[in-house]
Amino acid sequence: MDNMLNVYLFGKKYEVPAGLTIMTAMEYAGYDLVRGCGCRNGFCGACATIYRIKGEIELHGCLACQTEIQEGMYVATLPFFPLEKRIYNIEEIKPTQQIMMQLYPEIYSCIGCNACTKACTQELNVMQYIAYAQRGEYDKCAEESFDCVMCGVCSSRCPAGISHPQVAMLARRLNGKYIEPECGHLSDRVKEVNEGIFDKEIEELMTKAVDNIEEIKDMYNHREIEK
Numbered sequence: 001m002d003n004m005l006n007v008y009l010f011g012k013k014y015e016v017p018a019g020l021t022i023m024t025a026m027e028y029a030g031y032d033l034v035r036g037c038g039c040r041n042g043f044c045g046a047c048a049t050i051y052r053i054k055g056e057i058e059l060h061g062c063l064a065c066q067t068e069i070q071e072g073m074y075v076a077t078l079p080f081f082p083l084e085k086r087i088y089n090i091e092e093i094k095p096t097q098q099i100m101m102q103l104y105p106e107i108y109s110c111i112g113c114n115a116c117t118k119a120c121t122q123e124l125n126v127m128q129y130i131a132y133a134q135r136g137e138y139d140k141c142a143e144e145s146f147d148c149v150m151c152g153v154c155s156s157r158c159p160a161g162i163s164h165p166q167v168a169m170l171a172r173r174l175n176g177k178y179i180e181p182e183c184g185h186l187s188d189r190v191k192e193v194n195e196g197i198f199d200k201e202i203e204e205l206m207t208k209a210v211d212n213i214e215e216i217k218d219m220y221n222h223r224e225i226e227k
């Protein structure tokens with residue numbers, strides 16, 4: 001068959017049609033993806049993957065659902081990357097520089113190699129957001145890391161052992177709780193959700209089968225939008 005590419009999935013060679021993503025190539029090859037597959041649209045970070053092209057030395061990180069296969073690609077997925085998540089109670093901590101020193105002291109061992117930024121599957125400036133976290137500039141860290149999908153590929157390349165996505169998550173939580181002004185209509189809506197006002201709608205939405213995707217899209221496109 002024309003347009004077939006040779007790829008190596010978990011060390012085993014397969015011929016798959018050009019144009020597939022790594023994720024669909026794995027399914028074409030017969031893998032049943034139970035782990036390492038979520039939204040299929042580049043948002044959930046469940047499909048972190050590393051690959052190397054035959055004959056090249058560079059190791060790449062990517063999302064399997066967003067990356068097209070190439071000839072001679074050696075692929076291994078990372079359905080889970082062991083990030084270090086420190087335990088804290090957001091109600092009891094404050095957005096001081098000390099809290100980062102206390103919870104994630106390893107960020108001060110950053111050697112500035114920028115491997116995290118080069119590895120980021122979302123093309124974020126990871127080293128920069130860690131620098132903001134070091135200085136206690138949580139609003140900037142939150143902004144810079146906003147599109148992080150927590151795939152962990154940055155951390156897999158870090159010689160200082162930093163769990164960048166967890167550092168950024170702490171910064172965003174501190175920023176949301178203590179730094180940004182309260183968003184009144186959001187608080188009201190959360191209260192309404194907790195009071196069960198939308199229970200019926202949520203239940204209806206959840207019972208819609210996946211094959212009703214067009215109907216769900218239609219509901220989304222015709223939803224009531226706040227003025």
Ligand code: FES
Pocket residue numbers: 036037038039040041042043044045046047063064065066149
């Ligand atoms: S499956 Fe969610 S980002 Fe790829």
